[in-house]
Amino acid sequence: MATSLSSRTRTEETLLLDQSARTRFRIGFDRWIGRLLPLLFLVAILPILDMIYYVSVKAVPTLTWTILTGQSPYADNQLGVPIIGSFELMLIATAISVALGLFGGVATAELLSPRAASAMRLAANMLVGIPSVIIGFFGLFLFVLYFGWGLSLIAGAVTLAIFMTPYIFRTADLAFNSVPRHIREAALGSGASPTQYILRIATPIALPQILTGIFLSMAIGVGETAPIVLTTTAGRIPPTGLLSQVTWVPALIWENFSQGPGSSLFIYAFQAAFLLLIIVVGLNIVVRVVAARYQKRLEGLYQ
Amino acid sequence: MSGATAPFTGPVLSVEHLSVLAKQRRIIDDISLEFPPRSLTAFVGPSGCGKTTFIRTLNRMTELTPGLEVEGSVLYLGQDIYGPKINPVLVRRRIGMVFQRPTVFPMSIFENAAFGLRIIHEPDDEVDKAVTEALTRAGLWDEVKGDLDRSALSLSGGQQQRLCIARALAVRPRVLLLDEPTSALDPAATQRVEETMERLSEEIVLVLVTHNVGQAARVSDRVAFLHTGHLVELGPTVEILERPKDPRTQQFITGRFE
Numbered sequence: 001m002a003t004s005l006s007s008r009t010r011t012e013e014t015l016l017l018d019q020s021a022r023t024r025f026r027i028g029f030d031r032w033i034g035r036l037l038p039l040l041f042l043v044a045i046l047p048i049l050d051m052i053y054y055v056s057v058k059a060v061p062t063l064t065w066t067i068l069t070g071q072s073p074y075a076d077n078q079l080g081v082p083i084i085g086s087f088e089l090m091l092i093a094t095a096i097s098v099a100l101g102l103f104g105g106v107a108t109a110e111l112l113s114p115r116a117a118s119a120m121r122l123a124a125n126m127l128v129g130i131p132s133v134i135i136g137f138f139g140l141f142l143f144v145l146y147f148g149w150g151l152s153l154i155a156g157a158v159t160l161a162i163f164m165t166p167y168i169f170r171t172a173d174l175a176f177n178s179v180p181r182h183i184r185e186a187a188l189g190s191g192a193s194p195t196q197y198i199l200r201i202a203t204p205i206a207l208p209q210i211l212t213g214i215f216l217s218m219a220i221g222v223g224e225t226a227p228i229v230l231t232t233t234a235g236r237i238p239p240t241g242l243l244s245q246v247t248w249v250p251a252l253i254w255e256n257f258s259q260g261p262g263s264s265l266f267i268y269a270f271q272a273a274f275l276l277l278i279i280v281v282g283l284n285i286v287v288r289v290v291a292a293r294y295q296k297r298l299e300g301l302y303q
Numbered sequence: 304m305s306g307a308t309a310p311f312t313g314p315v316l317s318v319e320h321l322s323v324l325a326k327q328r329r330i331i332d333d334i335s336l337e338f339p340p341r342s343l344t345a346f347v348g349p350s351g352c353g354k355t356t357f358i359r360t361l362n363r364m365t366e367l368t369p370g371l372e373v374e375g376s377v378l379y380l381g382q383d384i385y386g387p388k389i390n391p392v393l394v395r396r397r398i399g400m401v402f403q404r405p406t407v408f409p410m411s412i413f414e415n416a417a418f419g420l421r422i423i424h425e426p427d428d429e430v431d432k433a434v435t436e437a438l439t440r441a442g443l444w445d446e447v448k449g450d451l452d453r454s455a456l457s458l459s460g461g462q463q464q465r466l467c468i469a470r471a472l473a474v475r476p477r478v479l480l481l482d483e484p485t486s487a488l489d490p491a492a493t494q495r496v497e498e499t500m501e502r503l504s505e506e507i508v509l510v511l512v513t514h515n516v517g518q519a520a521r522v523s524d525r526v527a528f529l530h531t532g533h534l535v536e537l538g539p540t541v542e543i544l545e546r547p548k549d550p551r552t553q554q555f556i557t558g559r560f561e
Contacts, residue, residue, distance in 0.1 A: 114369065182402060182404050185364070185367060185406070186406030186408075186467070187418075189395055189399070190395065190396070190399060190400075190418055190422070190471070191393070191396030191397075191419060191422060191423075191474075192392075192422050193392045201408055204410075205409060297454070300456035300457070301456060
């Protein structure tokens with residue numbers, strides 16, 4: 001029988017010493033859930049660990065500096081070219097998406113009417129939900145064919161930027177919205193114009209979150225395949241101009257992996273995957289370090 | 304010290320037939336009063352009586368809350384701050400406000416105090432002078448003069464609140480609005496802020512909102528009692544607190560409202 005405070009037969013002392021079956025079950029249940037949760041966490045990260053392990057085991061023994069510089073016997077499949085390609089794609093795509101995403105995020109959080117802001121958020125959420133291959137087709141039809149850019153670096157980069165923008169937009173919007181309300185009121189109440197508030201007060205506070213959003217969108221974008229595979233074509237040398245061909249790391253994985261385990265090219269897929277892993281993990285570490293450093297300055301702000 | 308620029312002789316601040324509507328409900332109902340120079344007027348009343356809304360109309364802060372509509376006028380140096388050509392940003396640059404919680408910005412003590420001057424692009428030597436003066440007037444100078452470059456977030460709550468007062472004073476305003484400035488502070492810090500308020504009330508117009516009748520008694524010259532958006536009674540502090548005319552005022556100060 002459950003213990004209830006209203007039960008007249010129970011005195012204060014018996015409440016403390018309650019040993020009823022239900023109470024014992026609750027305490028035991030609580031203890032077991034506490035043990036189960038870390039286990040579930042392990043289950044969740046197991047695929048990631050397995051992937052890192054498998055890729056590393058395959059790739060690391062074959063890694064030499066020469067596969068980067070092109071002195072390898074398979075010069076056509078050297079990794080240096082796709083790395084430069086990935087770098088250039090990311091540079092252009094990040095520049096465009098940061099400009100669009102930040103501007104949109106700030107406008108939505110601070111300047112637009114509530115109705116316009118919720119329309120922006122809806123649009124961004126829908127854009128995140130669209131499969132990247134659809135965005136690839138959009139890029140193919142608009143940039144490659146309609147604008148006549150052809151399968152090129154710029155078409156791939158702009159398409160990738162469309163894919164990355166909503167992530168930056170959403171974190172910027174959230175970051176500016178999470179500036180404490182009383183700080184916003186105090187700044188505007190001191191006669192700061194909305195622009196002055198955004199630049200002098202809100203941006204320094206929102207910066208760690210914004211940087212996190214930028215790096216995360218880069219980490220997502222650098223491994224993205226579908227938007228680029230449809231809008232670029234692989235070249236054997238690094239891009240020479242905006243309309244040039246471009247090879248990038250995920251493409252190399254896809255191309256070589258699809259040759260099958262019997263092919264001598266198969267191992268390149270693992271080398272490229274290993275490299276991509278390092279880039280993504282590296283970006284994530286940079287995010288943590290940068291965000292932590294900025295967060296330190298803000299200690300005491302959120303009481 | 305009040306930074307006189309225009310030879311204006313009327314009241315610095317006066318309110319005429321001011322009402323605030325939220326979804327057709329009047330949360331401030333037809334309030335008119337004048338604020339005499341060098342005075343501290345305390346607005347008291349039960350929670351929800353509209354005192355915070357009222358003080359926020361005095362520098363158009365109400366506009367930052369969507370859905371509030373203000374009727375009537377607030378005259379600052381004879382000019383209606385709700386007039387058609389008036390920019391609310393410029394109003395707030397002249398009529399500053401201090402809030403319930405300390406609202407220091409994540410920057411140095413100096414830059415916090417200088418904020419109001421930075422946004423109007425005052426030259427650096429002016430800023431230096433005004434910051435020193437403002438910190439002195441806010442009663443904080445002696446505690447922080449050695450490390451003005453330290454983060455303002457490292458100050459105690461009471462020091463932060465006096466820094467917020469200094470920030471508002473740095474532009475040498477004629478009016479300072481204080482919205483329950485001590486409600487988040489401990490008794491010692493409260494006392495320091497009250498001393499600062501008393502000193503300032505001999506220089507400029509202070510408008511104080513407080514839920515604490517004792518504080519009104521200690522620092523104010525005049526007390527206004529608000530109830531359900533109405534200005535029930537206004538008069539010299541002693542008169543209102545000792546001989547209130549209206550039964551509602553009497554009930555409030557004797558503690559029969561919460």
